[in-house]
Amino acid sequence: MSSTMETADDPGADRPSGWADPIGEIRRFFRPARERWRAYRNRKLADGAFQARATRFPLTRPFAQEASRRLFDLCAGFVYSQVLSAGVQLGLYEALRDRPLRLSEIAGRLELDEEAARVLLRASASLDLIEIEEGLDKEATYALGALGAALLANPGALAMIRHHDALYADLADPVALLKGGKGARLSRLWPYAARPKTRKGKAANDAKASAGDADMAAYTDLMEASQDIVAREVLAATDLSWARRVLDVGGGSGRFLTAFASHHPDAELHLFDLPAVAAVARQRLPGTRNGRRITVHEGDFFTDPLPEGYDLATLVRIVHDHDDEAVVALLTRIREGLRPGGVVMIAEPMSGDRHSGPVADAYFGFYLRAMGSGRPRTPDEIAALMKRAGLSRAREIPTALPVATKIVVAEIPRRSVAFT
Numbered sequence: 001m002s003s004t005m006e007t008a009d010d011p012g013a014d015r016p017s018g019w020a021d022p023i024g025e026i027r028r029f030f031r032p033a034r035e036r037w038r039a040y041r042n043r044k045l046a047d048g049a050f051q052a053r054a055t056r057f058p059l060t061r062p063f064a065q066e067a068s069r070r071l072f073d074l075c076a077g078f079v080y081s082q083v084l085s086a087g088v089q090l091g092l093y094e095a096l097r098d099r100p101l102r103l104s105e106i107a108g109r110l111e112l113d114e115e116a117a118r119v120l121l122r123a124s125a126s127l128d129l130i131e132i133e134e135g136l137d138k139e140a141t142y143a144l145g146a147l148g149a150a151l152l153a154n155p156g157a158l159a160m161i162r163h164h165d166a167l168y169a170d171l172a173d174p175v176a177l178l179k180g181g182k183g184a185r186l187s188r189l190w191p192y193a194a195r196p197k198t199r200k201g202k203a204a205n206d207a208k209a210s211a212g213d214a215d216m217a218a219y220t221d222l223m224e225a226s227q228d229i230v231a232r233e234v235l236a237a238t239d240l241s242w243a244r245r246v247l248d249v250g251g252g253s254g255r256f257l258t259a260f261a262s263h264h265p266d267a268e269l270h271l272f273d274l275p276a277v278a279a280v281a282r283q284r285l286p287g288t289r290n291g292r293r294i295t296v297h298e299g300d301f302f303t304d305p306l307p308e309g310y311d312l313a314t315l316v317r318i319v320h321d322h323d324d325e326a327v328v329a330l331l332t333r334i335r336e337g338l339r340p341g342g343v344v345m346i347a348e349p350m351s352g353d354r355h356s357g358p359v360a361d362a363y364f365g366f367y368l369r370a371m372g373s374g375r376p377r378t379p380d381e382i383a384a385l386m387k388r389a390g391l392s393r394a395r396e397i398p399t400a401l402p403v404a405t406k407i408v409v410a411e412i413p414r415r416s417v418a419f420t
């Protein structure tokens with residue numbers, strides 16, 4: 001287990017002494033120099049004449065070229081994603097799975113005319129999704145590229161790409177999305193984001209509640225497709241062999257718990273999710289390895305009683321879907337049902353991680369905005385919410401693939417027993 005992220009109660013804790021936070025102290029010392037350097041750099045980069053000189057001068061040319069390429073990639077990123085999406089929808093990568101093909105063969109399989117197929121193939125090659133080989137007879141053949149091959153091994157990514165049409169429709173007007181608070185298409189795909197988080201709101205909404213149930217099978221499939229990689233990372237990063245009774249809150253179709261079951265043959269496993277999703281889990285689990293070991297509970301985790309008596313509660317890709325107050329309310333309810341010494345584990349992609357690049361903040365930030373609730377958080381922000389819910393010793397456990405998931409755990413404080 002890595003760093004402890006307890007937030008102290010006294011306000012002075014925001015500004016620790018140099019001994020308590022030496023790295024922060026060094027950063028504060030260099031802040032004025034950093035600010036001066038940033039202002040100088042930005043003045044130069046915003047100057048067209050400087051840019052032109054930098055491109056002509058051999059020593060600065062590689063940097064200038066790299067900078068303009070990165071900027072152009074940002075401008076064109078949406079188009080690159082659509083090239084990828086066209087390849088997935090038309091079955092390009094599947095078509096090349098077994099062997100390279102010629103243009104005419106690919107056009108036939110994808111039901112495109114040859115000119116359209118060529119546009120797609122050249123675009124895909126420029127993005128390393130496929131590779132073009134000049135044939136001996138001068139007729140090119142097209143093979144899977146490194147990224148195309150990796151994509152075929154990642155059903156979660158394929159499922160995400162297929163459902164991105166809803167996200168991209170909502171992102172067509174990003175300013176309207178920021179000002180309006182949610183997107184029309186994604187908020188329909190994730191109906192629970194709009195569900196009331198209190199008993200009173202629930203009663204008023206009960207009549208409408210089943211309207212979104214049909215969509216739940218769709219998002220449950222989407223989550224299932226990407227769960228294996230998350231479960232693999234969580235189980236590789238943690239030793240949870242001490243956990244006897246486990247509750248996976250918002251456990252979907254049970255994919256995380258079936259993976260958990262293979263690592264921990266003696267643990268008693270329980271899943272809690274909305275009735276429509278619990279029905280999917282009950283239907284699918286008996287057909288899976290270890291599925292019969294999982295007891296499925298149904299209800300709304302904000303308003304219905306949660307099962308009690310667990311020593312580990314897991315929330316895998318749950319917390320980022322909800323706003324702060326709702327998260328604190330949920331964690332408080334979970335804490336109240338844990339055994340003494342019980343642990344809460346939150347696993348999801350988190351904000352502010354330099355290894356994950358822009359995935360959490362740019363992708364999930366806008367995705368969750370379109371969905372209509374929640375946001376990606378840093379491990380520290382999650383730790384602070386856990387603390388507000390009465391949990392203690394919040395700390396991050398590093399994972400090998402933070403882009404798929406990071407982990408924060410916290411415990412319920414030991415009971416203080418008074419003997420006199």
Ligand SMILES: C[S@@+](CC[C@H](N)C(=O)[O-])C[C@H]1O[C@@H](n2cnc3c(N)ncnc32)[C@H](O)[C@@H]1O
Nearest residue numbers: 192223227250251252273274277300301316317
């Ligand atoms: C993003 S999915 C994650 C599913 C699963 N943990 C995973 O990682 O694949 C969120 C899950 O939380 C469930 N959920 C959302 N709101 C809920 C609520 N109020 N009560 C119970 N479950 C809820 C959803 O039905 C869904 O299965």
